[in-house]
Amino acid sequence: MTSATSTVPTTNETPEAGETTAGNYFVSNYPPFHFWDPGTARHLGELLSKPAEPLTPLGVYFHIPFCRKRCHFCYFRVYTERNASEIQRYLDAGIAELKRYAATPFVAGRLPRFVYFGGGTPSYLSVAQLKSLSDRMKEILPWEQAEEVTFEAEPGTLNEGKLKAIRELGVTRLSLGVENFDSHILEINGRAHRADEIHRAYGAARAAGFPQINIDLISGMVEETEENWRENVRKLIELEPDCVTIYQMEVPYNTGIFKQMKAEGKLVAPVANWATKRAWTGYAFAELEKAGYTVTSGYTAVRNPERTKFVYRDSLWKGADLIGAGVSAFSHLGGVHFQNITEIEQYIETTERGEFPVLRAMATTPEERMIRELILQMKLGRVSAEYFKQKFSEDIIVRFNLQWNDLIAQGLGLWNGAFFELTREALLKVDSLLHAFFLPQHQNSRYV
Numbered sequence: 001m002t003s004a005t006s007t008v009p010t011t012n013e014t015p016e017a018g019e020t021t022a023g024n025y026f027v028s029n030y031p032p033f034h035f036w037d038p039g040t041a042r043h044l045g046e047l048l049s050k051p052a053e054p055l056t057p058l059g060v061y062f063h064i065p066f067c068r069k070r071c072h073f074c075y076f077r078v079y080t081e082r083n084a085s086e087i088q089r090y091l092d093a094g095i096a097e098l099k100r101y102a103a104t105p106f107v108a109g110r111l112p113r114f115v116y117f118g119g120g121t122p123s124y125l126s127v128a129q130l131k132s133l134s135d136r137m138k139e140i141l142p143w144e145q146a147e148e149v150t151f152e153a154e155p156g157t158l159n160e161g162k163l164k165a166i167r168e169l170g171v172t173r174l175s176l177g178v179e180n181f182d183s184h185i186l187e188i189n190g191r192a193h194r195a196d197e198i199h200r201a202y203g204a205a206r207a208a209g210f211p212q213i214n215i216d217l218i219s220g221m222v223e224e225t226e227e228n229w230r231e232n233v234r235k236l237i238e239l240e241p242d243c244v245t246i247y248q249m250e251v252p253y254n255t256g257i258f259k260q261m262k263a264e265g266k267l268v269a270p271v272a273n274w275a276t277k278r279a280w281t282g283y284a285f286a287e288l289e290k291a292g293y294t295v296t297s298g299y300t301a302v303r304n305p306e307r308t309k310f311v312y313r314d315s316l317w318k319g320a321d322l323i324g325a326g327v328s329a330f331s332h333l334g335g336v337h338f339q340n341i342t343e344i345e346q347y348i349e350t351t352e353r354g355e356f357p358v359l360r361a362m363a364t365t366p367e368e369r370m371i372r373e374l375i376l377q378m379k380l381g382r383v384s385a386e387y388f389k390q391k392f393s394e395d396i397i398v399r400f401n402l403q404w405n406d407l408i409a410q411g412l413g414l415w416n417g418a419f420f421e422l423t424r425e426a427l428l429k430v431d432s433l434l435h436a437f438f439l440p441q442h443q444n445s446r447y448v
């Protein structure tokens with residue numbers, strides 16, 4: 001992934017306004033990963049032997065785990081020194097995995113509504129590798145009619161030729177992992193690209209004619225200052241991207257930053273505290289709004305909400321099926337969560353044996369699916385009681401009365417007709433507000 005996203009908290013302690021200590025706080029799924037197990041994964045074949053629920057949208061995610069170098073804040077398993085034949089073997093395994101899914105009654109005949117190339121760094125691949133990969137994927141699951149094809153890119157891996165090729169694959173949204181516009185901050189955080197590469201890549205991406213260009217930033221990187229953050233926001237707005245995604249820096253246990261903290265015996269990470277990171281994100285949102293943008297979630301702002309949609313995010317947050325191909329990729333099929341094997345050699349070997357490379361899974365109950373959608377949709381800042389009544393026959397107003405009242409008492413939200421709306425303050429710390437909606441058995445759980 002070109003920026004720090006995904007995964008969930010280590011505990012349900014909220015990082016309120018305190019210092020940044022080690023752990024994941026971002027809630028990306030429910031129930032917590034701790035409850036997923038290898039036993040359930042064995043039932044994948046059975047699930048896939050029957051057709052899917054009619055009209056359930058299908059998406060495809062392809063994971064590219066390669067990067068030029070490892071960022072100090074990265075908590076993914078990424079591979080930095082792989083040669084072309086090793087990469088080819090990995091891509092072949094991903095294609096074999098997709099083929100296996102496409103041949104099942106659950107997937108056969110379905111066309112993807114959205115496609116997502118994530119990582120790692122998808123733009124690390126050469127033009128020839130990208131063309132061959134997408135041609136083979138389209139033969140298996142044609143995506144010509146997909147509403148959205150997203151591609152994550154690291155600015156330093158892009159040039160005019162590669163951008164033209166990426167656009168020709170049918171990519172509709174290019175997501176640029178900029179993170180910061182200051183070369184020194186990029187360097188001190190272990191990022192591979194520098195400021196001049198951002199501007200070169202952005203100009204070339206515009207010239208290539210992508211319908212949407214997204215810029216990712218991280219508030220609170222090591223050595224970030226108030227002054228530099230304001231400069232980041234100014235430069236961001238000057239570029240006029242179609243959408244902006246801002247993450248608040250977290251320091252999970254398997255990052256370079258945490259290893260250094262441990263070696264130095266430090267409990268507090270050398271980054272801004274949570275109140276500061278939220279204030280910086282709030283400042284960015286306010287400046288973006290002044291420039292005509294609309295804030296559409298706790299992390300995103302878009303220039304034109306009518307035109308700029310997030311099909312991938314919104315479909316998943318409303319229970320779409322997702323086939324995640326590649327090492328450690330996540331899938332969600334027929335209400336069952338799956339995660340693939342997280343080590344590349346093992347992933348490839350399992351796939352080459354003709355098996356599904358699934359590590360662990362969890363079959364969710366309708367109640368868990370309802371809560372999953374509720375907490376994910378809260379990240380949009382607005383949830384509809386009617387939606388949950390229609391889809392799950394659940395009156396969320398009554399069911400979560402205590403939780404709503406608590407938010408209202410803290411001035412963090414209000415019912416506006418049949419919609420619960422979070423305030424901006426709540427939206428900026430939305431991940432810390434979601435645990436209250438978990439089932440009791442999932443409270444205080446450790447995410448691994």
Ligand code: SF4
Nearest residue numbers: 001002067071074120
């Ligand atoms: S190493 Fe950096 S670019 Fe690669 S996945 Fe991690 S955060 Fe993204």
